[in-house]
Amino acid sequence: MRVLVIDPDPARAALVAEGLQGVDPLEVKQAAAFDEREVQAFAPDVVVIASDSPDRDTLESLREASQTNPRPVVMFVDRSEPGLAEQAVRAGVAAYVVDGLAPARVRPILDVAMSRFALTQQLRGDLAKAKADLESRRTVEKAKGLLMKERGLDEDGAYRLLRKLAMDKGRPIGSVAADLLAFANILKGDAS
Amino acid sequence: MSGLADLRLGFIPLTDCAPLIVARTLGLFAEEGLRVELNREAAWATIRDKVAVGALDGAHMLAPMTLAAGVSPDIAKPMIAPMALNANGSAITVSTALARALEEIDPVALAARPVTAAPLKALIDQRRRTGARLLTFAVVFPYSMHNYALRYWLAQAGVDPDRDVRLVVTPPPRMVEQLASGAIDGFCVGAPWNAVAAARGVGEILMKASQFWPGGPDKVFGVTADWAAGHADELRAALRALIRAAAWADDRANRDELVALLARPEHVGVDPAAIARALEGEIVFHRGAAGLPRRDHALWFLSQMARWGQVARDLDAEAVADRVYRLDLFRAAALSLGPVLDPTLVFADAAPAPSALFDGAAPTSPTA
Numbered sequence: 001m002r003v004l005v006i007d008p009d010p011a012r013a014a015l016v017a018e019g020l021q022g023v024d025p026l027e028v029k030q031a032a033a034f035d036e037r038e039v040q041a042f043a044p045d046v047v048v049i050a051s052d053s054p055d056r057d058t059l060e061s062l063r064e065a066s067q068t069n070p071r072p073v074v075m076f077v078d079r080s081e082p083g084l085a086e087q088a089v090r091a092g093v094a095a096y097v098v099d100g101l102a103p104a105r106v107r108p109i110l111d112v113a114m115s116r117f118a119l120t121q122q123l124r125g126d127l128a129k130a131k132a133d134l135e136s137r138r139t140v141e142k143a144k145g146l147l148m149k150e151r152g153l154d155e156d157g158a159y160r161l162l163r164k165l166a167m168d169k170g171r172p173i174g175s176v177a178a179d180l181l182a183f184a185n186i187l188k189g190d191a192s
Numbered sequence: 193m194s195g196l197a198d199l200r201l202g203f204i205p206l207t208d209c210a211p212l213i214v215a216r217t218l219g220l221f222a223e224e225g226l227r228v229e230l231n232r233e234a235a236w237a238t239i240r241d242k243v244a245v246g247a248l249d250g251a252h253m254l255a256p257m258t259l260a261a262g263v264s265p266d267i268a269k270p271m272i273a274p275m276a277l278n279a280n281g282s283a284i285t286v287s288t289a290l291a292r293a294l295e296e297i298d299p300v301a302l303a304a305r306p307v308t309a310a311p312l313k314a315l316i317d318q319r320r321r322t323g324a325r326l327l328t329f330a331v332v333f334p335y336s337m338h339n340y341a342l343r344y345w346l347a348q349a350g351v352d353p354d355r356d357v358r359l360v361v362t363p364p365p366r367m368v369e370q371l372a373s374g375a376i377d378g379f380c381v382g383a384p385w386n387a388v389a390a391a392r393g394v395g396e397i398l399m400k401a402s403q404f405w406p407g408g409p410d411k412v413f414g415v416t417a418d419w420a421a422g423h424a425d426e427l428r429a430a431l432r433a434l435i436r437a438a439a440w441a442d443d444r445a446n447r448d449e450l451v452a453l454l455a456r457p458e459h460v461g462v463d464p465a466a467i468a469r470a471l472e473g474e475i476v477f478h479r480g481a482a483g484l485p486r487r488d489h490a491l492w493f494l495s496q497m498a499r500w501g502q503v504a505r506d507l508d509a510e511a512v513a514d515r516v517y518r519l520d521l522f523r524a525a526a527l528s529l530g531p532v533l534d535p536t537l538v539f540a541d542a543a544p545a546p547s548a549l550f551d552g553a554a555p556t557s558p559t560a
Contacts (some may be wrong), residue, residue, distance in 0.1 A: 056237045057237050
């Protein structure tokens with residue numbers, strides 16, 4: 001497991017390392033501030049960051065923007081804010097860890113953060129795929145309608161023609177249908 | 193029991209947190225029956241999370257954060273913006289090295305103010321031919337006026353913000369050092385950091401928010417919709433204190449005191465001269481109904497969020513704007529202050545309509 005701890009204070013990195021004793025292989029790296037190149041090179045499985053670090057916004061934007069290597073983030077919260085950790089975890093905001101926790105709790109918390117993260121990523125992926133599928137089905141329906149009207153085919157015949165085109169070209173049926181509609185629009189003079 | 197309600201409010205060390213600092217320090221919250229603890233936070237994501245889970249009751253927020261709450265998958269808890277904390281204040285600044293390169297390409301455009309991204313477009317095309325690296329620009333958060341202003345400015349001149357430059361998020365206090373070190377080539381950030389970069393000779397301001405969109409939006413006071421529903425009296429009291437504080441902060445007679453207050457290490461903590469610079473003819477807290485959470489502002493933000501793929505294009509923007517931008521709450525609080533304020537300031541139709549953006553486009557047009 002590769003863990004990056006972003007915190008100017010080496011004590012937290014030491015705590016994390018202590019809590020993860022027995023995990024093999026294990027690499028815990030401490031950085032005072034976020035450095036994109038350093039993070040890319042290290043490729044951590046999880047990032048632990050102090051809640052009072054201004055680098056949180058940068059990490060968060062990477063999570064949002066990059067599909068390439070998003071990673072779960074665990075936050076350390078100051079002990080003077082009782083209840084925040086529990087509330088945050090319950091609200092699903094992020095995995096917060098209260099400062100001063102026992103090393104024995106480190107492992108389960110990182111595990112929870114990583115599995116929660118994997119789940120969110122999967123949900124996002126599923127959602128994007130469901131949207132794309134729906135869009136593709138709508139396009140195919142429209143293309144079918146066009147073929148039925150222009151070529152005098154019945155619904156089944158229109159679908160078979162589309163499928164044949166897709167197989168001949170080795171492309172998904174949705175994109176063949178989209179091309180067909182685009183060309184039809186151009187022929188109608190609507191090139192926008 | 194003292195009879196005062198306890199509130200915990202968060203802020204980020206920026207000049208536009210002034211209404212919160214003033215209301216707390218001058219005792220305006222206390223006069224409204226509130227005992228307020230102000231927490232200085234380091235990151236917008238932390239502000240959002242703490243407000244979402246109730247560790248903070250309300251906070252100084254980037255206006256688009258409140259609109260994204262409940263719409264974006266990253267912000268689960270619906271929020272409201274019952275008051276704008278300021279108009280204008282941010283700026284687009286580039287490194288002196290980049291400014292010189294732009295000047296070489298187009299000295300006339302760079303001498304004009306504001307500067308469009310047209311010379312930048314020419315430079316980017318030239319750099320592409322020579323295989324030079326992409327230029328890097330920083331903003332403070334994905335959901336921010338800064339992100340949308342920079343993207344709009346780039347796109348207006350034909351620069352694709354997602355392909356022709358590299359956009360990164362950098363915390364405001366680190367912007368100037370990163371510009372100086374060459375890690376970034378330009379940024380869009382709030383006061384006082386543009387003035388700090390200019391004063392240190394590491395950056396040049398190309399476009400101020402007041403030039404990008406005169407009277408344009410920036411920060412708001414944000415709370416969760418749940419908290420607002422359960423704490424109507426506390427919210428009205430807080431808004432009254434903040435409206436009075438904003439009026440005080442705008443008054444020239446209080447300028448020196450305001451600058452000294454903000455410059456304190458526990459508040460913004462930078463050189464008073466840099467703070468004074470943005471207060472001079474740039475940031476407005478109260479005049480011209482700057483506190484109104486205007487529907488037009490919300491709709492512009494939502495149009496930009498859709499334009500850059502942060503929200504679905506078929507999102508019902510009007511419904512979101514009406515749910516989040518609670519002009520009614522602002523108006524009720526302002527009217528209850530009576531003679532303290534000019535009541536005409538609290539009605540949207542009594543104030544000038546939103547002006548045009550720097551390129552002449554109306555901010556409410558969907559293509560803007």
